[in-house]
Amino acid sequence: GAVVSQHPSWVICKSGTSVKIECRSLDFQATTMFWYRQFPKQSLMLMATSNEGSKATYEQGVEKDKFLINHASLTLSTLTVTSAHPEDSSFYICSAVTGTGNSPLHFGNGTRLTVT
Amino acid sequence: GENVEQHPSTLSVQEGDSAVIKCTYSDSASNYFPWYKQELGKRPQLIIDIRSNVGEKKDQRIAVTLNKTAKHFSLHITETQPEDSAVYFCAAEGALIFGKGTTLSVSS
Numbered sequence: 001g002a003v004v005s006q007h008p009s010w011v012i013c014k015s016g017t018s019v020k021i022e023c024r025s026l027d028f029q030a031t032t033m034f035w036y037r038q039f040p041k042q043s044l045m046l047m048a049t050s051n052e053g054s055k056a057t058y059e060q061g062v063e064k065d066k067f068l069i070n071h072a073s074l075t076l077s078t079l080t081v082t083s084a085h086p087e088d089s090s091f092y093i094c095s096a097v098t099g100t101g102n103s104p105l106h107f108g109n110g111t112r113l114t115v116t
Numbered sequence: 117g118e119n120v121e122q123h124p125s126t127l128s129v130q131e132g133d134s135a136v137i138k139c140t141y142s143d144s145a146s147n148y149f150p151w152y153k154q155e156l157g158k159r160p161q162l163i164i165d166i167r168s169n170v171g172e173k174k175d176q177r178i179a180v181t182l183n184k185t186a187k188h189f190s191l192h193i194t195e196t197q198p199e200d201s202a203v204y205f206c207a208a209e210g211a212l213i214f215g216k217g218t219t220l221s222v223s224s
Contacts, residue, residue, distance in 0.1 A: 034212070043205060043216045044160065093159060104150055107159035 002098050003027055006108025013084055013115055021079045021111045023094030029074035030096035034105070035067075038091040050077040084115040118143040120208050122215025129196050131224045139206035139215050140188040146208045149182060149189045154203045154217075163204075164191070196222045 003026040013019050023033055031052045036044040048069050049057040056069035068080040077096075081088055093110040097103040119142040129135050141149075147168040152160035166173045166180045166189065173180050177196075182189040193200055201222045206215040 041219075043214045046212055046214075049212075091157075103148075104162045104165060105152075105160075107161070109159050110157075112157075 002106045004030075004094065004096050004106045004108040006094055006111055008111055009109055010112040011114070013113070015085055015115055016083055018080055018082045019084055019113060021081075021092055021094075021113075023077045023079070023096070023108050025075045025096050025106075028096075028098050030077075030098070031074060033071060033077040033094055033096045035069060035077075035079050036093045036095065038093060038110075040091075044093065047079075052077075081113065084113070086115045089113055089115045118146060118208050118213045120206060120213050120215045122206050122218060124218060125216065126219045126221070128221045128223065131196060131198060131222055133196055135191075135193045135196050135200070135220055135222075137191045137204055137206070137218045137220070138188060139190070139208075140186075141208040142187065143208065144184075144187060148209055149180070150207050151180060151191050152205045152207065152214075154205065156202075160205060193220075196220075198222050198224050 005024045005026055007022045011019055033050040035047045037047050038044050046059050047062045050069045050071040052071045052074050058064045066082055071077040091110050091112055094108045095105040122139045150165035151163050153163045154160040164175050164178050164180050166182050177194045179192040203217045203219050205217045
């Protein structure tokens with residue numbers, strides 16, 4: 001149980017275009033999902049907390065207008081990287097919790113974004 | 117806010133040896149401390165977690181100890197195997213704040 005599916009697993013796009021990444025909880029409802037960014041050989045950096053039916057909470061330094069998050073249902077959150085640039089190239093990964101309070105995270109497979 | 121420090125950043129051991137990774141945290145109100153294992157290009161996976169009402173938890177070759185007074189917790193892997201080679205992350209309070217990771221290499 002507690003499967004999180006993330007799509008696409010990799011994407012290559014041209015500079016200036018937008019890319020949408022989907023994160024789905026397949027067998028549970030996730031009122032809260034998290035989006036992380038991970039550079040090579042580095043840790044996961046929390047970008048934002050996605051709450052179903054409300055605006056996402058962004059971490060300091062993360063541009064909300066560049067990284068658009070939508071959590072329209074209890075099983076789907078999307079991250080759109082707008083006007084992507086080469087410096088946005090990274091591994092993006094989502095996660096969700098099955099319970100309230102402190103619970104283990106269940107991660108998606110991640111999306112390798114390359115902006116050319 | 118919470119700050120998590122993880123050491124060492126790299127750790128090389130021989131197969132069969134034990135490996136210990138330590139983390140410290142700053143927020144005394146933190147109550148949940150998970151450990152994740154991440155293989156190259158893959159998702160992190162929970163391997164063990166501990167809550168503040170216990171001092172130690174064990175699952176086969178993996179154990180975690182927690183010292184709330186000193187605000188540190190450690191991952192212990194015994195009888196290491198090559199497939200234990202990966203990056204290990206500690207986290208505090210629901211894993212919103214991750215340590216920088218430890219790259220464990222187990223050589224046979």
